[in-house]
Amino acid sequence: MTPNYNKLIVQFNDDKVFDRVKVQSNFEVHRLYNMEPKEGFDIKSFTDLEKKMFNTVVISSALQTESIQNLYESLQQDPAVDFVQYDQEYELFAKMPSQSTNKWWFTAIRYRRSMMAYQSVNPVKVAVIDSGIDHNHPDLNPASFASAVNRRDFTNLVWQNGVLTNPSGTAIPLNQLGYNDSHGTHVAGIIAALYNTTHTVGVANNAPLMNLRAYPHPSDSTLCAAMYYAIKRNARVINASWGTRVDPSNPAVGSALKTAIDYACSKGIVVVCAAGDNNVDVAEYVPAGFENVVSVGSVQKGIPAGTYVKAVDSNDGAHVISAPGVGISSLYAGQNNSMLVDSGTSMSTAFVTGLIARMLDQEPLLVTPVTSGPCNAAASILSYIHTNPLPGSIGRGIIDVEATLNNLPDLS
Secondary structure, eight states, rough: EEEEEEEEEEEESSHHHHHHHHHHHSSSSEESSSSOOOOOOGGGGGHHHHHHHHTEEEEEEEHHHHHHHHHHHHTTTTTEEEEEEEEEEEEEEOOOOOOOOOHHHHHHOOOOHHHHHHHSSSOEEEEEEEEEEOOOOSOOOOGGSSSSGGGEEEEEEOEEEEEEEEETOOOOOOOOOOSSSSSHHHHHHHOOSSSSSOOOOOTTTTOEEEEEEEEEEEEEHHHHHHHHHHHHTSEEEEEEEEEEOBTBTTTTTTTTHHHHHHHHHHHTOEEEOOOOOOSSSSSGGTTTSSTSSSSEHHHHHHHHTOOEEOOOOBBBBBTOOOEEOSSEEEEETTTTEEEEEEHHHHHHHHHHHHHHHHHHOOOOOGOOOOOSSSHHHHHHHHOOOOOOOOSSSOOOOEEHHHHOOOOOOOOO
């Protein structure tokens, strides 16, 4: 995905710079997050991460590309700037496969039938930032989408007078399509399809979902707004089946997203990211290359039968965990009588998201908020996930649902 050379995202380390840039610049300058001070407000009440978010701005121009690029170069040298990046589009990590449908993946991750029917103790809200979910699909719990809070569209963000005017996106009416294509519904099915007699079953089939539609053509600014909304609306897990390769002309791409992910981490929220499908080191991709996310690679069936190996296209790395991602059948948006077969680390990510939601439902204290200092919600949750090794690579191996859920500590 290529950068948008007409739009910058900049994080300043000086609280006064925003107003100065806004006055002096011939461009549009807006705060990325809706954190405007109210009467009697004191910025000292913000945490360090909240200050960073407050000082993150979007600078754009529809006509002055050359001037924007000059500004980019000057801001790179400015000591008042933590980072400057072009706003870059992110891709969904999925590819249509040629092989037939089966259910080998439940065996691969040891998700046994006896575990599929469970009583939810501490329901874990899962935010799916994606192409949208068919919120009227009969195999998804209608209670997830009963409130418009959980049906939001972030594809048309509007900035005016220096601020984002619709930080909560716009509500998607129940009687309208909740999706732009089937990718988000397919992912949602892997996470939370109901345990019934039709189609498939989600790993966390009791988990309430948030449908946060950001596709098509999302960029850092779109995804940051959707993620911030998920944080403010108390999601415990965020599924990010998307990413982008770091572009040499935009080496700081993902920096704004990392700030949002750090903030999620401080609130005890786990962000699960697709590693990508280009058979390279995940370090070349964001956000999966960040340390404070759960980065997920893809596994396929091996030879002989009953063995599993890294999917040919899956990105890899020492901190990558894996799940099935080739020829996965799940829910099909707008199609109640058939299923969709899809492949990619997008699908693998959804399996891991479902497992983490089950883990936090069973034991909420596995990951907790951090009031000060560094945090790593991903490292915390990964320390409790049991895996089985894979030949070839995928650093942490393939998830073992049974061993994980049967060996969680009681932290209450």
